[in-house]
Structures are given as structure tokens and as C-alpha cells.
Amino acid sequence: MSGSLAAEDNVEPNMTPILDMVFQLITFFMLVINFKGAALDQSLQLPILGSAKPIESAEGESLLVLNVNPDGKLKVDGIEQKDPTAYIHQEAKACLKTAQAENPKLSSSDELPTIVVIRADVNTHVDAVNTIVTLCQKQRFKRFSFRALSRKGDN
Amino acid sequence: MRKKKKSSNEVQLNLAAMLDMAFQLLAFFILTFKPAAVEVELRMNLPMQQGVAVYKEEKTETPQNSRPPDGVVAIYEAIPVHVDAEGDGKISGIKLGQRSIVTGPASEGSLALLGQELGKLISQPNAVDRVEIVMSSKLNYAEFIRVMETCTKQKLANGKPLSNINFKVK
Numbered sequence: 001m002s003g004s005l006a007a008e009d010n011v012e013p014n015m016t017p018i019l020d021m022v023f024q025l026i027t028f029f030m031l032v033i034n035f036k037g038a039a040l041d042q043s044l045q046l047p048i049l050g051s052a053k054p055i056e057s058a059e060g061e062s063l064l065v066l067n068v069n070p071d072g073k074l075k076v077d078g079i080e081q082k083d084p085t086a087y088i089h090q091e092a093k094a095c096l097k098t099a100q101a102e103n104p105k106l107s108s109s110d111e112l113p114t115i116v117v118i119r120a121d122v123n124t125h126v127d128a129v130n131t132i133v134t135l136c137q138k139q140r141f142k143r144f145s146f147r148a149l150s151r152k153g154d155n
Numbered sequence: 156m157r158k159k160k161k162s163s164n165e166v167q168l169n170l171a172a173m174l175d176m177a178f179q180l181l182a183f184f185i186l187t188f189k190p191a192a193v194e195v196e197l198r199m200n201l202p203m204q205q206g207v208a209v210y211k212e213e214k215t216e217t218p219q220n221s222r223p224p225d226g227v228v229a230i231y232e233a234i235p236v237h238v239d240a241e242g243d244g245k246i247s248g249i250k251l252g253q254r255s256i257v258t259g260p261a262s263e264g265s266l267a268l269l270g271q272e273l274g275k276l277i278s279q280p281n282a283v284d285r286v287e288i289v290m291s292s293k294l295n296y297a298e299f300i301r302v303m304e305t306c307t308k309q310k311l312a313n314g315k316p317l318s319n320i321n322f323k324v325k
Contacts, residue, residue: 015170022177029184040191047297049304055196068296111202120296123244127292129299130324137203145196148300 041067041075044121049148061115062098064091064141068120072128085135092139111142119147197303199320233285233321234276236269238302244295249302251276261298266305274309277317284311288322 044067067075074084081087095114100106106113116136120129133144237250246261251272257265276282286306290299299322309317 012167015174019170019174019177022174022181026177026180026184029181029188032190033184033188040194042189042191046192046194047300049195049197049300051304051308053195053198055194115198117196122295122297124296125244125292126290126294126296126299127324129296130290130322133201137201140203142200142202143198144201145198146300146303147194147196150193150195 040065041069041078041119044069044119045123046119046147046149047122049150054150055145055147060102062095062113063115063117063145064095064136065117065119066132066136068118068124068128068132070121070123072125072131074132084132088132088135088139088141092141095141110140112140113143114141115143115145116141117145117147197300197307199303199307200318201321232283233287234273234283236273236286236288236302236306238288238290238294238298240291240294240298242293244293244298246294246298246302261301266301269302270305270309273306273317277309278312280312282312284317285319285321286317288320290322290324292324294324 065076069075069080074081074087076087092112095112096106096108099113116133118129118132136144235250235252237248238246239248239250241247246257247259248255249257249261249265249269251269254272256269256272261269273286277284277286288302288306290302303320303322306317306320311317
């Protein structure tokens with residue numbers, strides 16, 4: 001009698017709700033993970049601006065993210081570019097190819113629709129930023145976005 | 156008899172292994188989760204400059220395109236803003252045309268004054284709508300972006316924000 005009772009008391013918890021909840025949490029983290037964030041050099045200390053506009057990127061708008069460290073060196077995807085001129089030239093060619101796929105009328109002498117995102121450290125000299133901007137302008141980039149952080153405490 | 160057979164064939168999935176894997180995935184995402192700080196931007200159109208000359212010192216205007224009798228606006232093709240910096244990269248002085256607006260480190264108030272004076276110049280009818288910022292190479296990015304923000308906040312006579320801004324480093 002007692003043996004039979006023990007067998008009947010063999011309780012198995014219902015794992016289904018906890019599994020559901022865990023999968024929902026995993027889904028949440030997978031959705032909020034930002035793969036584009038890899039292009040943003042988090043070691044840079046961006047300046048803080050009070051009233052600049054939040055980033056507004058239209059769908060399909062292409063961006064070229066350029067990080068300029070305090071030494072004035074260009075870093076892209078965590079890799080320091082030894083020859084910024086060659087790198088920007090290469091990127092301009094790639095951007096033109098992409099833009100021509102969408103707009104076949106675009107000629108190689110037209111301005112590129114890609115937005116150049118400049119992320120520089122607070123201590124980077126403006127001379128280094130100007131060098132990068134000038135290199136981009138020579139490759140027919142015209143649209144620039146200078147990045148900063150929103151006022152302290154907003155994030 | 157048939158009923159009894161059916162209940163003994165009931166398959167029970169062992170969810171423990173799946174739960175283990177799900178928890179491992181969850182732990183990975185929690186540990187690698189790092190929300191990025193909220194970034195803002197100053198978006199500008201900066202085409203390649205055609206000429207080096209910033210403004211005309213001499214009065215060469217014809218009566219047809221004469222502008223209001225304002226000292227600075229009347230003679231400049233672009234309103235020049237000169238930003239000087241100290242060795243630490245901070246602003247040490249700002250001139251609007253030949254007029255000194257800020258001397259010493261630039262506070263929020265002094266940049267507001269620059270904005271006010273610049274706003275007065277560009278908001279006049281027929282005033283030039285172009286600003287040329289000439290910066291010291293020692294200036295740092297934080298101060299550069301503060302000056303740019305001050306300029307982009309100003310509005311033209313037609314109510315549109317000032318967008319025709321060029322900068323160069325001396």
C-alpha cells in the first residue's frame with residue numbers, strides 16, 4: 001500500500017510555462033541586440049549637446065560611419081585605417097555602385113547620396129576632423145552627420 | 156481495455172534539456188547586453204568649396220544687388236566667424252567679422268550671445284545666408300560641435316534654419 005502511494009506521489013513539474021517565459025525573454029534580447037552598433041566605437045567619448053536633433057534615418061539611407069580617435073586616427077569597425085585616403089576612395093566606389101543600382105542615372109561625377117557619420121572624441125583636434133571631411137568631400141560625399149550624445153541623464 | 160492502452164502510450168516530452176539550453180541562451184544575451192547611449196546628430200550639407208576666398212574686404216557691389224546699410228552684411232559674401240583656441244582645445248575667443256564677441260573660455264551664455272548676434276545679421280531681408288567658420292587647428296571636437304550647433308540654430312529671414320555653413324581650419 002505504501003509503495004503504491006509513493007509511486008503515485010511522483011510529481012513532475014509542468015515546465016511549459018517557464019519555457020514559454022524563457023523563450024519570450026530570448027526573443028526580446030534577440031530583437032534589441034544591435035548588430036550595427038559594432039561600427040560605433042564605444043571607446044570614444046562623444047561630446048554632449050543639449051539641443052541637437054535625435055538621429056533620424058530614413059529607410060534605405062546608407063551611412064558611412066567614421067570614428068576619429070583623440071590621436072586623429074581613423075577607425076572603422078574597430079580597425080585603424082593606416083591610409084584614410086585609400087579607404088575613403090574605396091568606400092566611395094562601393095557607395096557609387098550601390099547608389100547606381102538604385103538610380104542608374106547617377107553618374108560618377110554626381111554627389112553621393114551616402115551620409116558620412118563623423119564620430120570623434122571630445123579631445124580630437126578639429127584639424128583631424130577637417131582632414132577626414134575634406135577627404136570625403138574630394139570623393140563627392142556631401143552629406144555629413146556629426147555625432148554627439150544627448151544631455152547627461154537622458155540616456 | 157482500449158482506454159487503458161491509450162493512456163499507457165501517452166508520450167511525455169522531457170523539457171529539462173530544452174530548458175537548460177534556453178537558460179544558457181538567455182544568460183548569454185543578458186551578459187552581452189549593453190544598451191548604447193542615445194546619440195544625437197548635427198546633419199549638414201557640406202559640398203566641396205569652389206573658392207578659397209571667404210569674404211570681400213572691398214566694397215565692389217553694384218547698386219542692383221546692394222544690401223541694407225549694415226556694416227558687416229553689406230560687404231561680406233559669407234559672414235565670417237573666427238574661433239580661436241587655447242592649447243587645451245577650448246575656445247579662447249570668437250569674432251563675428253571683425254567684432255569680438257567672446258573673449259576667454261566660451262560659456263553657454265557667450266555662445267548664446269554669438270547666436271543672437273549672428274541671428275540678427277542673417278535674419279535681415281536680403282542678408283547673406285552663408286556663414287564661414289574659420290577655426291584654430293587647436294580647437295577640439297567638443298568645442299567645434301558647440302559652435303556648429305549655435306550656428307545651425309539660427310534662422311534666416313524666410314524662417315528657414317541656417318544651413319549654408321562652411322568651415323575651415325587655419
